[in-house]
Amino acid sequence: MGRTHPINLQILLFAPDSKVDVIITIIEVMLIVMRTAYQYKLKPNKEQVSTIELWLDLLRRQYNYRLGERFSWWEENRCPVNACPLVMPIPQLRDNPNYYSQKRDLVNTKDKFPSYKLIHSKVLQDCRKQVKLAFDRWFKAEKNKQKLGKPRFNGIGCYRSFTYPQIKLDCIEENQINLPKIGKVKLIQHRPIPEGFIIKTVTISRKADGYYVTLSLEDKSVPALTSKVKPTLKNTLGIDMGLKEFLVTSEGELVPIPQYYRKSQQRLKTLQKRLYRKKKGSKRWLKAVKAVAKQHKKVADKRKDFHFKTANELLLKAEVIAHENLNIKGLAKTRLSKSINDAGWGKFLTILTVKAGNAGQKTIGIGVNPKNTSQDCSNCGKKVDKELNIRTHSCPYCGIVIDRDLNAAINIKNRAVGHSVLKARGVRRGTGTGKREAQTIASA
Ligand SMILES: [Zn+2]
Numbered sequence: 001m002g003r004t005h006p007i008n009l010q011i012l013l014f015a016p017d018s019k020v021d022v023i024i025t026i027i028e029v030m031l032i033v034m035r036t037a038y039q040y041k042l043k044p045n046k047e048q049v050s051t052i053e054l055w056l057d058l059l060r061r062q063y064n065y066r067l068g069e070r071f072s073w074w075e076e077n078r079c080p081v082n083a084c085p086l087v088m089p090i091p092q093l094r095d096n097p098n099y100y101s102q103k104r105d106l107v108n109t110k111d112k113f114p115s116y117k118l119i120h121s122k123v124l125q126d127c128r129k130q131v132k133l134a135f136d137r138w139f140k141a142e143k144n145k146q147k148l149g150k151p152r153f154n155g156i157g158c159y160r161s162f163t164y165p166q167i168k169l170d171c172i173e174e175n176q177i178n179l180p181k182i183g184k185v186k187l188i189q190h191r192p193i194p195e196g197f198i199i200k201t202v203t204i205s206r207k208a209d210g211y212y213v214t215l216s217l218e219d220k221s222v223p224a225l226t227s228k229v230k231p232t233l234k235n236t237l238g239i240d241m242g243l244k245e246f247l248v249t250s251e252g253e254l255v256p257i258p259q260y261y262r263k264s265q266q267r268l269k270t271l272q273k274r275l276y277r278k279k280k281g282s283k284r285w286l287k288a289v290k291a292v293a294k295q296h297k298k299v300a301d302k303r304k305d306f307h308f309k310t311a312n313e314l315l316l317k318a319e320v321i322a323h324e325n326l327n328i329k330g331l332a333k334t335r336l337s338k339s340i341n342d343a344g345w346g347k348f349l350t351i352l353t354v355k356a357g358n359a360g361q362k363t364i365g366i367g368v369n370p371k372n373t374s375q376d377c378s379n380c381g382k383k384v385d386k387e388l389n390i391r392t393h394s395c396p397y398c399g400i401v402i403d404r405d406l407n408a409a410i411n412i413k414n415r416a417v418g419h420s421v422l423k424a425r426g427v428r429r430g431t432g433t434g435k436r437e438a439q440t441i442a443s444a
Helices: 006-013 046-076 099-104 106-112 114-118 121-143 259-277 283-317 328-332 337-343 345-358 404-417 420-425
Strands: 033-043 161-164 176-179 183-188 198-207 210-219 236-240 247-249 320-324 364-368 392-394 401-403 439-441
Touching: 046 114, 046 121, 046 161, 046 198, 099 106, 099 121, 106 114, 106 121, 121 161, 176 198, 236 283, 236 404, 247 283, 247 404, 259 283, 283 345, 320 345, 320 404, 364 404, 392 404, 401 404
Parallel strands: 236 320, 320 364
Antiparallel strands: 033 183, 033 210, 161 198, 176 183, 198 210, 236 247, 364 439, 392 401
8 A cells, every 4th residue: 555644635625715625736755664463373382372472461560561561650640730830849750751751761670570571572562662652652742622531551462463663674484474573473474564564663462363473564765656546427437435335336336234244243143142040250151251252253353254245346347436435533433333343344445545545556445525425416406305215216306216325426536536416506615524625535
């Protein structure tokens, strides 16, 4: 995928004062570094499993400790503005623990707890970086008055992965990966690393069905290119993500939510019911917990697989895929939340965007203003109000009768290509819709 700078992009795209309804901004990305990630299953032996587990637990404690250090500084060095005494001796301010001070403190940790010497030092450092990231994220959200939970302390077994921020280029040899301080671990390499890519970081993680390694790969040899695809009536496909179907295209094709996915979800429900009946803490309960966790992973895998297949099929059909720029978080709070989270549209759109970037540098995914896509007539542009349960769009002005979702998909396509019907009407722009405005994702 083209690794662009998402923060800058958002500032560009969500500019609330922008005069156009559909911002068709195709960003020219000057410097592109191709990045992708491959995940393989690991087959560690008993000794390696115990090493990995020991590390995970030590890192968990380290993470909690460093997080606590930051929290306590935060608590000690501030007071509410209405309770601040006018006269008071100023105590010596403790140094605010940051990434570097905590990194320097590494020596003390190793001194007091020699078992930390067993962990590769770069892995230990990375753990501290995770603390920094979690804390910064929270801090930033607080500042912007967004709701984001405090970073949490991790309970036993809840710290699930660690990362080598650097690794030797030739760490993989014949179905084995050489992990510093752990040794050569067997891995199932179901597909080879793509040519020209080098391994940047290695993450080991524990999942319900065993251990996995995630390699983040980078290809710097890709030339810096700029690509421009202008959405036109010919090269653009609109998709409407529905509740009944997974999506409907502007060509009238349906992509249903697959049966196998529904079935695996049913199975999950059954297993969850079984779990509730078991006595907490018992052997049977523990077994049931494991079964539920495994099924959760299965459901997630199937969904991901389905998303990838669907994205690939769409990208074969058109150069530009236009979709509603959904405010998933806003929608998820409504009564539709179940189906929205279920279908995982947000995840699908992410995959589509990444795939669009990968697909020969010529396809793009484009998000359009979702306002009234299902109400407006795709034929004449007049607004035809209808409740959610009305499945057909039947226009009293021009007489067209089509499926509700198909009507929406055509509207989405029209918005992406800047169809004249819409321009003539000049959709009203309310405040507060700025965040749901058009989003173009052009990764070259
Ligand atoms: Zn009409």
